[in-house]
Amino acid sequence: MDLHDIRGGRLDVITEEAEELSRESTNMADGGLRAARGVSTFQRFSVDTDESLCFEPCEDGLPSPIGAERGLHGDVFEVAEAESDGVTIRKQLQGKVTEMENFASHLEEIFLTVEENFGRQEQHLEQHYNDVLQTLSQRCDDRAAGLEEEKKGKLEALYKQLLACGQAMDVSKELIETAQEVYRCPDERLFLKVSQALLPCASVSLEFNTPLANLPDVKTMMDSINIVPAPSAPVINPQTPNSATQTSLRVCWSLFSDDTVEYYELYYRPVLEDTPADSTLPSPPVIKQRECASCPEAALIRWESGNTDPVDSYTVELRETGTVAVPTCQCLIQLQAGRRYLICVRAVNIGGPSSRSEVISVSTTGTLFSLLEDTAHPCLCISEDGFTIFYGEEELPISAMALEDNNAFTRCVAVLGGLIPVRGRHYWEVEVDDGTEFRIGVASEDTERNSYLGANNTSWCMRHILTPARHKYEFLHNGWSPDLRITVNPVRIGVALDYERGTLSFFNVALEQHLHTFQCHFQNHVQPCFGLDNPGALTVHTGIEAPKYAFA
Amino acid sequence: MALTQVSSNRCAGGFQKVFEHESTELKCKMKFAVYLPPKAETDKCPVMYWLSGLTCTEQNFITKAGSQVPAAEHGLIVVAPDTSPRGCNIEGEDENWDFGTGAGFYVNATQDPWKTNYRMYSYITEELPKLINANFPTDPDKMSISGHSMGGHGALICALKNPGKYKAVSAFAPICNPMQCPWGQKAFSGYLGPDRSAWEAYDATVLAAAYCGPQLDVLIDQGRDDQFLSASQLLPDNLIAVCSEKKVPVVFRLQPVSSNTRLLTDQHDSCMLGKAPPGDMWSSGFVFIRVIALFFLYGLV
Numbered sequence: 001m002d003l004h005d006i007r008g009g010r011l012d013v014i015t016e017e018a019e020e021l022s023r024e025s026t027n028m029a030d031g032g033l034r035a036a037r038g039v040s041t042f043q044r045f046s047v048d049t050d051e052s053l054c055f056e057p058c059e060d061g062l063p064s065p066i067g068a069e070r071g072l073h074g075d076v077f078e079v080a081e082a083e084s085d086g087v088t089i090r091k092q093l094q095g096k097v098t099e100m101e102n103f104a105s106h107l108e109e110i111f112l113t114v115e116e117n118f119g120r121q122e123q124h125l126e127q128h129y130n131d132v133l134q135t136l137s138q139r140c141d142d143r144a145a146g147l148e149e150e151k152k153g154k155l156e157a158l159y160k161q162l163l164a165c166g167q168a169m170d171v172s173k174e175l176i177e178t179a180q181e182v183y184r185c186p187d188e189r190l191f192l193k194v195s196q197a198l199l200p201c202a203s204v205s206l207e208f209n210t211p212l213a214n215l216p217d218v219k220t221m222m223d224s225i226n227i228v229p230a231p232s233a234p235v236i237n238p239q240t241p242n243s244a245t246q247t248s249l250r251v252c253w254s255l256f257s258d259d260t261v262e263y264y265e266l267y268y269r270p271v272l273e274d275t276p277a278d279s280t281l282p283s284p285p286v287i288k289q290r291e292c293a294s295c296p297e298a299a300l301i302r303w304e305s306g307n308t309d310p311v312d313s314y315t316v317e318l319r320e321t322g323t324v325a326v327p328t329c330q331c332l333i334q335l336q337a338g339r340r341y342l343i344c345v346r347a348v349n350i351g352g353p354s355s356r357s358e359v360i361s362v363s364t365t366g367t368l369f370s371l372l373e374d375t376a377h378p379c380l381c382i383s384e385d386g387f388t389i390f391y392g393e394e395e396l397p398i399s400a401m402a403l404e405d406n407n408a409f410t411r412c413v414a415v416l417g418g419l420i421p422v423r424g425r426h427y428w429e430v431e432v433d434d435g436t437e438f439r440i441g442v443a444s445e446d447t448e449r450n451s452y453l454g455a456n457n458t459s460w461c462m463r464h465i466l467t468p469a470r471h472k473y474e475f476l477h478n479g480w481s482p483d484l485r486i487t488v489n490p491v492r493i494g495v496a497l498d499y500e501r502g503t504l505s506f507f508n509v510a511l512e513q514h515l516h517t518f519q520c521h522f523q524n525h526v527q528p529c530f531g532l533d534n535p536g537a538l539t540v541h542t543g544i545e546a547p548k549y550a551f552a
Numbered sequence: 553m554a555l556t557q558v559s560s561n562r563c564a565g566g567f568q569k570v571f572e573h574e575s576t577e578l579k580c581k582m583k584f585a586v587y588l589p590p591k592a593e594t595d596k597c598p599v600m601y602w603l604s605g606l607t608c609t610e611q612n613f614i615t616k617a618g619s620q621v622p623a624a625e626h627g628l629i630v631v632a633p634d635t636s637p638r639g640c641n642i643e644g645e646d647e648n649w650d651f652g653t654g655a656g657f658y659v660n661a662t663q664d665p666w667k668t669n670y671r672m673y674s675y676i677t678e679e680l681p682k683l684i685n686a687n688f689p690t691d692p693d694k695m696s697i698s699g700h701s702m703g704g705h706g707a708l709i710c711a712l713k714n715p716g717k718y719k720a721v722s723a724f725a726p727i728c729n730p731m732q733c734p735w736g737q738k739a740f741s742g743y744l745g746p747d748r749s750a751w752e753a754y755d756a757t758v759l760a761a762a763y764c765g766p767q768l769d770v771l772i773d774q775g776r777d778d779q780f781l782s783a784s785q786l787l788p789d790n791l792i793a794v795c796s797e798k799k800v801p802v803v804f805r806l807q808p809v810s811s812n813t814r815l816l817t818d819q820h821d822s823c824m825l826g827k828a829p830p831g832d833m834w835s836s837g838f839v840f841i842r843v844i845a846l847f848f849l850y851g852l853v
Contacts, residue, residue, distance in 0.1 A: 470796070483776070483806035487795035511801050513769045 231259030238313055238327040242334075280351030282307045285314060285329070287345060287360050290386060293420035295367040296337035300420045302330040303345050303357065312349040317356070318342070332420070335364050367426040368543045369417045369528065374407045375449075376415040380532070388539040389415060391532040412452040414531030416443065417540065421525045423499035427546035428528060429509055430493045432464070436536035439463045439476070441518075442497060442504055442526040453531045455479050460518045461529060462493065462506045475506070475516045486515065495528070496550040505550065512549055555687055558583060564624040565590040568614055573683065577675045578637040579668060584680065585610040586688065587620055591627035598694035598719075599684060601676065602632045603703030603710075606735075607654045610634045631684055633676065635702070637669040651739055657730070658706030659754045661743035670743055673754070677710055677717070696720040701780075702727060702735075708756035708770070708791075715765020722771040725778055728791035729757040735785050757787075761794045770795070770802040777808075 234253045243250040255261065285306040293300045305311060314326045316333065319342045335341060341362045346353040362368075370386050381390040391413050409415070419426060430440050439453040441461030447453075454461040454476025463481070465472040471489050474481035490508035493515075497504050505517040530538060558570040566589040575582040591597055600623075602613055613619065613632045623630050636656030642665050645652035656672035685692045697718045699707040704726025711721035730736020731751050740751040752758040772788060780786055788804060795802045 485792050485796075485802070485804040485806075487792060487802040487804075488799050508801070511767060511769060513801050513803070514771075515803060 231255065231261050232257045234264065241316075241326055241331060280349070282309070282311050282347035282349050282351070282354040284354040284357040285345045285347050287343070287357055289360055290370045291418065292360065292362070293367075293369040293418050294335075294362050294364060295420050295422050295424055295426055296364050297424050298332055298334050298420060298422045299341070299343070299362045299364065300330065300332050301343055301345070301360075301362075305329055305347065306354070306357070307347055310349075311347040313347075315346045315348055315353060317344050317346070332422075335362075337364050339364050363543065366543045366545045367419070367428060369419045369428075371530075371540065372407075372416045372418050372527070375409060377409040377411075377413040379413050380415055382415070387541070388537055389530060389532065390537045391535050406449070408449060409531075410450045412439070412531050413533070414439065414453055414529055416445070416447075417528035417530070419525070419527050423525070425499070425546065425551055426497045427544060427550050428495055429541040429544055430495065430530065431539040431541065432491055432493070433536060434489055434491060435466060435534075436538060437464055437466055437533035438536075438538055439529070439531035439533065440493060440495065440538070441476075441506075441529055442495075442522075443529040444522075444524045444526050446524075447529075453529050454481075459529060460504050460520065461531070462516065463533075464489075466534070473515075475518065477518060477520070482516070484516065488513075490515065494547070494550060496546060497522075497526070497528075498551055507550065509547075512547070514549070555683070563587070564620040566592065566620065566624050568620055570610060570614075575637070575675060575679060577671045577679045580637045580640050582637065582675075583610050583634055585614045585632040586684070587614065587623050587628075587630040588688065589624040589627050589629065591624075592629060592689050595627070596689050596691040597627050597629045598696070599629045599631060599681075599688075599690045601680070601695065601697045601707075602630060603658065603676065603697070603699030603706040604632065604635050605699070605701030605703045606635070607649050608635050608703075609654070629684075629688060629690055631680065633680055636672060640669045642666065642669065648738075650735055651742055655702065655739065657702060657736075657739045657743060657754070658709065659740070659743050662750065663743055663745045666743050672706070673710070676706065677714060694719055696722075698722045698724075699726070700724040701786075704772075705730060705736075705756060709754055709759060711768060711770075712756060712759035712763050713753070715763070715768075720771075721768060722773075724773050725775060725780070725786060726756070726772060726788070727786055728772075729755060729787040731755045731758065732790065733785045733787055757791045757794050760791060760800050761798055763798065763800055768800055770800070772802060772804045774804065774806055775808075776806050 232255070234255045237252040237254060239249075239251075251266065253264075283306045285303040287301060287303045291302040301316060303314070314329070314331075316326055316331045318333065318335075333343075341364070342359050343362055344356040344359045346356055348354070371382055371389070373382060373386075376382060376389070379391055381392060382388070383390070417428075430438075432438050439461045441453065441459065443453060443459035443461075447458040448456055451459075453459045454463060454474075455478075457478040460477045461475075463474040463476050465474065471486070473484055473486050475484065486508075488508065488511060490510070490513075492509040494507035494509045495504070496507070499522055502521040503517050503519055506515040507513060508515060528540075530540060532538065555571045555573050558572050560567055560569045566587060568585065568587050570583055570585045572581055572583045574580075589597060602619075604610075604613055610632050619630055622628075635654050636652070638653065642652070644665075649655070656670055658672045658676060659670070660673045661667045661670035681692075681695065684690055695718050697707045697710050698721065699705070701724070704723030705728070707721055707723050708726055708728070711718045727733060727736060730740060731748065736751075736755070740754065744750045744754070772791075774781060774786070774788055778786070781788075792802060792804055794800075
């Protein structure tokens, strides 16, 4: 009878010990049964095999006490044999049990050892880091104490100087009084004598050099001891865009304390345009043309700070319209339709404004945007001018695909456009080939990146499918499309988005033919989306004035 | 030509009127409905001709479609003529609902006893526009045509046979290929005789294959569960196939609608207007609104 398989490999490790232990345990388990038999009942296991435990029958052949216990008489040999078989089996089973018990206890030991070791490691780690923290805090304290002492020392020195000043002033006062008295004295000779004696004293005291720079501060400090403390400095709010005109300026500030204030005093001075190059002036920013977007009502300008040191604010300048101050590196400016504006940016800090950045030209004809490269699926290539996308046949390395925390589409080979977030009317065109399977339309900025355009409720798109029989067109939203046939395949498609009316329309530009309109109240801002379902290319055209029929 | 006003009702800020006149083409008294939007009081307006389907008169469309509101909004004059000559006392004219009275099929009949009166094609394309332009403040360059079922067939053939005359053409559940369907075969053999080559001049599918003229832009709406679609009376696929091949621009929309007379818009398109009560094609006034919007698109307004 074979016992259940136990992997020989594992038991290998402990067989030796097992043997040792089992010797003892079997001694105990069997009540001394095996003691008589010796230890050769256990067989060695080979290293590489999964052989089940095999046991050679016991070779000692002593009459089994079991048989005797059972009280079987009769054919002693037969019974003895049967019984010895039974006994052997029992022995084997017991052996197995013991082995397993040993194995289990061995595992437990290992487990405990591991726990101990890790416990120790954790302790070490904790200790180590505690040491580091202590050292750091100690250093900090030391430094702080050092600074404190320095401060004290300097204050004391200043105080002393102040006292010395005061004393010198007293002495001078006395001298002046004495001089006055002497002057009043009618005896001129006495006057001369006394004044001569006085002069050196006066000169000594006058030579006393007071560090004038420190005095005002110290004086203020001393004064403030006796009088109501001055309120803390108000904080001027960063200038909001459009709060300035060419002749007026709106300044807002806040007071972040409970100090009583009787009134505020506002100081201002004009900053000269052509200040000489000052090292404290910031460098001019650099406008990021690709990340700017515009539409007939507004332009969104984005720039790089151009400074490694922090900058107080930025000024965006438009020809004709004056300046607008800005705290961050982007600005949405309201403009008038159908014009051309020249825009530049300056960085401003206490030292003054930087020189002008390079000027960019913004045209408020049509809607302009660029493709957001960080949203592009890895298999999508964008042309250098940034307006054509390609889906190649080559397989991209897996490394390019396995990116986490990414803004890119992972399944649909698509990309989003950076449409200006203005809820007006926007129009753009897409050029495709007859055989390109595409998805074009709009999607909300946070549309699921692992989903297909049009398959969810955050995207609306026109889809072209090429079957062997014909061209198929769908207008997808939430996975649903109306059933449509189009007889002339569009190769240039106009897309018209109207936030107010809640419509997204598609046109065959060549024929001025209306294809379909989605009606949807776009609650959030949406971005143009472009996807390719088979290898091919498409080109986006922006900055086109919407034809009359687009928003009729 | 003298027009007699039969009725006039204030509607959506304009007037829904019905006139009667003595028709020279049809040689009988004919009625037609005309809607005048508020804009017509001061300006010339574009005109849309609506051709009704089998069994209809000039009344069905104006009472059930609700077309006056969008027409008023877009400043469109809408003309809805009758579907056949009336009261001509031709033997057999009232025997069938799909042939004779109320079933003129917008052809010029060549066979007796129909050829004297049944000249709906000329009536619609020549006599009526002249009449309308002479009596109402129309912009004669801006005409469009549309219709339902038999009227859809009429709209398509009028546009295809008169390149450049109509700025826009559209149809609801039109009979696209009358030569291949029972309705058409019955009507054409009756009006035009057994020679099938004569029928080709009034078949939209055949005309589209041979069309050459200024670019058309055709919009067709069809109910998916229309019994006449499944009965092979309408045959839009034939027209689509030909237009795809010959590059005639068509947008064909299959709507989830249960019958020929119930051409509702699908939820996705009819946002503000809500759903129409079931039962009637004329609740396709909603669809009509889209059609009107398209006329707007085509520069009619």
